Amino acid sequence: MTQEQEATMIANIRQFNRFYTMQLGLLQQHVFDSEYSLTEMRVIYEIHFNHQTTATGIREALNIDAGYLSRLLRNFEKKGLVIKHPLPEDGRSSYLQLTARGKKLMAQMNELSDMQIRQMLADLSVEQRRQVGHAMNKVRCLLKMPGGRPRLEDVEIRHGLQPGDIGDIIRVHGQVYAEEYQYDLRFEQYVTETLHEFLQTYNPAKDRVWLANCFGELAGMIAIIHKGRGRAQLRWFLIRPEFRGIGLGRALMQEAMDFCRAQRFREVYLLTTNQQQTAAGIYLKAGFVKTASTPEHLWGQDVYEERYELKMPTGS
Amino acid sequence: MTQEQEATMIANIRQFNRFYTMQLGLLQQHVFDSEYSLTEMRVIYEIHFNHQTTATGIREALNIDAGYLSRLLRNFEKKGLVIKHPLPEDGRSSYLQLTARGKKLMAQMNELSDMQIRQMLADLSVEQRRQVGHAMNKVRCLLKMPGGRPRLEDVEIRHGLQPGDIGDIIRVHGQVYAEEYQYDLRFEQYVTETLHEFLQTYNPAKDRVWLANCFGELAGMIAIIHKGRGRAQLRWFLIRPEFRGIGLGRALMQEAMDFCRAQRFREVYLLTTNQQQTAAGIYLKAGFVKTASTPEHLWGQDVYEERYELKMPTGS
DNA sequence: ATAAAATAGTTGACAAAATCAACTATTTAT
DNA sequence: ATAAATAGTTGATTTTGTCAACTATTTTAT
Numbered sequence: 001m002t003q004e005q006e007a008t009m010i011a012n013i014r015q016f017n018r019f020y021t022m023q024l025g026l027l028q029q030h031v032f033d034s035e036y037s038l039t040e041m042r043v044i045y046e047i048h049f050n051h052q053t054t055a056t057g058i059r060e061a062l063n064i065d066a067g068y069l070s071r072l073l074r075n076f077e078k079k080g081l082v083i084k085h086p087l088p089e090d091g092r093s094s095y096l097q098l099t100a101r102g103k104k105l106m107a108q109m110n111e112l113s114d115m116q117i118r119q120m121l122a123d124l125s126v127e128q129r130r131q132v133g134h135a136m137n138k139v140r141c142l143l144k145m146p147g148g149r150p151r152l153e154d155v156e157i158r159h160g161l162q163p164g165d166i167g168d169i170i171r172v173h174g175q176v177y178a179e180e181y182q183y184d185l186r187f188e189q190y191v192t193e194t195l196h197e198f199l200q201t202y203n204p205a206k207d208r209v210w211l212a213n214c215f216g217e218l219a220g221m222i223a224i225i226h227k228g229r230g231r232a233q234l235r236w237f238l239i240r241p242e243f244r245g246i247g248l249g250r251a252l253m254q255e256a257m258d259f260c261r262a263q264r265f266r267e268v269y270l271l272t273t274n275q276q277q278t279a280a281g282i283y284l285k286a287g288f289v290k291t292a293s294t295p296e297h298l299w300g301q302d303v304y305e306e307r308y309e310l311k312m313p314t315g316s
Numbered sequence: 317m318t319q320e321q322e323a324t325m326i327a328n329i330r331q332f333n334r335f336y337t338m339q340l341g342l343l344q345q346h347v348f349d350s351e352y353s354l355t356e357m358r359v360i361y362e363i364h365f366n367h368q369t370t371a372t373g374i375r376e377a378l379n380i381d382a383g384y385l386s387r388l389l390r391n392f393e394k395k396g397l398v399i400k401h402p403l404p405e406d407g408r409s410s411y412l413q414l415t416a417r418g419k420k421l422m423a424q425m426n427e428l429s430d431m432q433i434r435q436m437l438a439d440l441s442v443e444q445r446r447q448v449g450h451a452m453n454k455v456r457c458l459l460k461m462p463g464g465r466p467r468l469e470d471v472e473i474r475h476g477l478q479p480g481d482i483g484d485i486i487r488v489h490g491q492v493y494a495e496e497y498q499y500d501l502r503f504e505q506y507v508t509e510t511l512h513e514f515l516q517t518y519n520p521a522k523d524r525v526w527l528a529n530c531f532g533e534l535a536g537m538i539a540i541i542h543k544g545r546g547r548a549q550l551r552w553f554l555i556r557p558e559f560r561g562i563g564l565g566r567a568l569m570q571e572a573m574d575f576c577r578a579q580r581f582r583e584v585y586l587l588t589t590n591q592q593q594t595a596a597g598i599y600l601k602a603g604f605v606k607t608a609s610t611p612e613h614l615w616g617q618d619v620y621e622e623r624y625e626l627k628m629p630t631g632s
Numbered sequence: 633a634t635a636a637a638a639t640a641g642t643t644g645a646c647a648a649a650a651t652c653a654a655c656t657a658t659t660t661a662t
Numbered sequence: 663a664t665a666a667a668t669a670g671t672t673g674a675t676t677t678t679g680t681c682a683a684c685t686a687t688t689t690t691a692t
Contacts (some may be wrong), residue, residue, distance in 0.1 A: 164494075
């Protein structure tokens, strides 16, 4: 990244920060015109969220003065929002817990916060709302954890082709293979061709394409195409690098294999190259066996085209 | 959107809000350990940003008490950060302006803010940083202005096919036409076919595809394909609905026409249907003339397929 | 085992940040 | 010309947050 690009990027983020500071309304010290200050509500939230936390836990999480917190807590106790349970193993500390009343307050605050959010989304279309949600999740996911790995729970797997899916499959193949193996435009063209060919005989009852979605983006995909006489081809198996190592490949393969079993296919095969090592591991784990390897010059690369086959267990 | 979907979306946004509140460090009352409080810095920023603003302007923008602000301003004046220029037309008010010293403080604060942002991005790859920036811009763009319209300045137009572009073109066509005209999968398949066909004879010297990018997303596209004997076809002209009405269509058409002139094409034609009214307006404006209209049943719709032609002015 | 150091939390004194209400000076509306 | 509204100021006060000294308990070092 050039110096200049970095500068504009930082300027953008700074603007986002300022904008979002306004948006959050963090300026008001009284949250939603309640009798509680922002700090007080943060303490309440912290107690609610981390059950069985101590004063020190809160102090560290929120970085507030110990004396100040002590007084806040005494006040909460007096008002019947919080209750202290002395720790048996340490006579100095106490667990903190919200009383029913404290929980009710939390719920009310969440209600108000939700209303604020609804207002913020009020002028937007359903699609725009979805986009806002996805973009925020994306930011959170990238900034939160070092390395910014999404979790498998964030990924939804569905099947059936929706508008845009065909293009998205091609796009992701083109981008990932270009980045990882320097395949050129010819590869994306080849994928386009294979999809075009597939669509001419696409039969939703016998063919199935699964798409893994995360934060509104295509994270990975797999497909099973029937080839007649109990045979099927596995195609377009790919996980975007950002989503690898979280078990998504296995999850998709599982879906595909379950489908093959349900369809009572006798044999499944697939074509790949010797370069796709990660995928090969998953193929072998699923029971595929390499049956052929022929040298080819494809998409500007010298590769071995490989064939994998899987005999499906028949009978019940 | 179902009730449940709305609930998870709101929960997501609430989580983002909490997360980003932490991220911003808005909890500290002293900005970057400086001697100035958050409120003070916001006042300074407001004066810097809205030149020639008055105390009331700031009061309204930041929603702070008039008396409090009055004292803050007197203090800034005493410290030589701000200077008041009495308004000639109103003896009660004064313009507020940052002195050189005040501006220097602003610059220092920006510097610190930039450092904070750099730290926040420190563990991320270049691509991840880009994604953070795009996602934030997207959020800002969607939430900021009613309707969430991006501006033409936010859009970059480039030409030449990068990895993923082919798929992206197909994807956007599939999604937009499905949403707007209920075209089904067959349409996306058709687009896939046209692109596949095009790629077989693609010659970067004579054919050109332009892509308009905004916040890392494809906003619109257009292409010119040479057909021999001084003729060319205009294809895949499409602007995503979110990016319409900002002059992007005209900008792309301009690029295409400039290229046609430079290539000295004598005639440009295109095929469309009677349903694409918005595009038709741009075709006519660019000098195209409708030369044919034949009823067809395409992609699950009864439409008229229309042909437009443009005779390019020849000679110098 | 025992003294010293560290930790958890409390308390008093105080400073900083924000609010409220009464006020002056000026402009606008009737 | 007068009343009402507006821009900003000031004093009194409350709320919020900080600092340092303190007690009670636990951990560490010798």
